[in-house]
Amino acid sequence: MSLNKTFGSMLIIAGTTIGAGMLALPLASAGLGFTTATIIMVGIWALMTYTALLMLEIHQHADPSATLNTLALQLLGRKGQTIATLAMFFLFYALCAAYIAGGGSQLSERISTWTGTTIAPQVGAVVFTLIIASVVSIGTHSVDIVNRILFSAKVIALALMLGLLLPHIQGQHLVNMPIEKGLILSALPVIFTSFGFHGSIPSIVRYIGIDIKVLKKIMIFGSALPLVVYILWQLASQGIMSQPQLMANSTLGAFIGSLSQLLHNPMVGQSVSIFADLALATSFLGVSLGLFDFLADTLNRGNHLIGRGQTALITFLPPLAFAIFYPQGFIMALGYAAISLVILAIFLPVAMVSAQRKAQQTTNNPSGYIVKGGSLSLAIVTITGIIIITAQLLQMVGIIPAVG
Numbered sequence: 001m002s003l004n005k006t007f008g009s010m011l012i013i014a015g016t017t018i019g020a021g022m023l024a025l026p027l028a029s030a031g032l033g034f035t036t037a038t039i040i041m042v043g044i045w046a047l048m049t050y051t052a053l054l055m056l057e058i059h060q061h062a063d064p065s066a067t068l069n070t071l072a073l074q075l076l077g078r079k080g081q082t083i084a085t086l087a088m089f090f091l092f093y094a095l096c097a098a099y100i101a102g103g104g105s106q107l108s109e110r111i112s113t114w115t116g117t118t119i120a121p122q123v124g125a126v127v128f129t130l131i132i133a134s135v136v137s138i139g140t141h142s143v144d145i146v147n148r149i150l151f152s153a154k155v156i157a158l159a160l161m162l163g164l165l166l167p168h169i170q171g172q173h174l175v176n177m178p179i180e181k182g183l184i185l186s187a188l189p190v191i192f193t194s195f196g197f198h199g200s201i202p203s204i205v206r207y208i209g210i211d212i213k214v215l216k217k218i219m220i221f222g223s224a225l226p227l228v229v230y231i232l233w234q235l236a237s238q239g240i241m242s243q244p245q246l247m248a249n250s251t252l253g254a255f256i257g258s259l260s261q262l263l264h265n266p267m268v269g270q271s272v273s274i275f276a277d278l279a280l281a282t283s284f285l286g287v288s289l290g291l292f293d294f295l296a297d298t299l300n301r302g303n304h305l306i307g308r309g310q311t312a313l314i315t316f317l318p319p320l321a322f323a324i325f326y327p328q329g330f331i332m333a334l335g336y337a338a339i340s341l342v343i344l345a346i347f348l349p350v351a352m353v354s355a356q357r358k359a360q361q362t363t364n365n366p367s368g369y370i371v372k373g374g375s376l377s378l379a380i381v382t383i384t385g386i387i388i389i390t391a392q393l394l395q396m397v398g399i400i401p402a403v404g
């Protein structure tokens with residue numbers, strides 16, 4: 001396997017993972033303290049990598065061009081396929097809603113400072129959606145070009161931002177412990193979403209072919225890179241602000257504002273702000289393109305002007321409506337996304353691998369790659385998935401504190 005292709009695939013996984021979810025991390029884990037937040041992140045990384053390996057175990061016996069839909073149909077039947085499709089829709093919509101809410105309020109703040117007037121976040125949401133929707137509606141080729149430029153800029157902005165922030169860390173902030181135990185549970189869904197990439201696994205398998213050794217390496221290293229970036233990002237945000245300072249910020253804009261104020265350096269705020277804009281734009285482009293194609297395919301909308309226009313409306317109007325009703329809904333929507341991501345990245349891989357292992361046992365033909373850990377590991381990740389969904393539901397009904 002060419003090294004270039006392997007490396008490129010790792011970057012695709014890392015690039016899908018590092019997105020808008022990262023921006024929510026400091027706010028979602030504000031009351032946890034650095035050590036606790038890091039332990040949870042390492043745990044969730046291990047969980048996500050484990051279920052990605054389960055997906056490889058499933059893919060090895062199928063056609064290299066299999067998608068989640070076809071795998072679910074083969075191993076779990078029509079019901080499994082329907083659940084996979086619905087979860088995919090819900091995840092895509094929830095993520096787009098988060099990106100529009102986050103991007104909209106960022107953009108409206110920008111326009112407000114430029115023009116010296118106050119612009120409502122809803123206006124920003126509409127403008128941000130119109131820009132991304134035009135790029136997506138023109139076609140995949142235009143998304144590819146715009147995404148390449150923005151992605152390169154995002155990597156530079158990320159390095160610059162971390163370089164500017166890390167020298168200002170104060171050790172005493174990093175030893176803080178969780179302010180309240182309930183906050184650990186509250187933080188789980190958003191942290192979980194920020195490590196999500198599982199929609200990209202079938203594309204990588206198609207690109208590389210069934211070469212388990214290479215694919216394993218891609219999953220492990222491709223997801224480890226975001227872990228390193230997230231730990232540095234937590235180090236910076238939790239090391240610069242005290243817990244009460246961090247917790248006082250309920251929105252991304254407020255967080256960026258207090259960072260620059262605290263460091264008396266507008267450059268810092270600028271770099272975080274630019275990184276945030278790029279992260280939101282690249283995530284939104286990638287996810288809305290996926291949703292657009294998925295909808296066009298499911299609803300059989302043609303590839304002509306009217307067809308694409310209709311698909312664009314169904315793609316962008318529902319999440320835009322959410323952002324207009326909940327302009328501060330960035331973190332809330334990322335939490336909702338966790339519910340469907342648990343189904344896609346935990347429940348379905350576990351169910352499919354169980355079905356496959358059972359079928360192999362009955363034919364007495366266990367062959368190929370089998371992820372270590374047996375049924376115990378499958379049980380542990382399933383329980384973790386249930387805990388993450390429960391944490392989100394408990395926040396929605398107000399039993400535990402909501403983050404953000």
Ligand SMILES: N[C@@H](Cc1ccccc1)C(=O)O
Nearest residue numbers: 017019020021022194196197
């Ligand atoms: N991890 C992505 C969200 C995502 C989840 C699942 C699949 C794809 C993307 C982010 O932080 O924005």
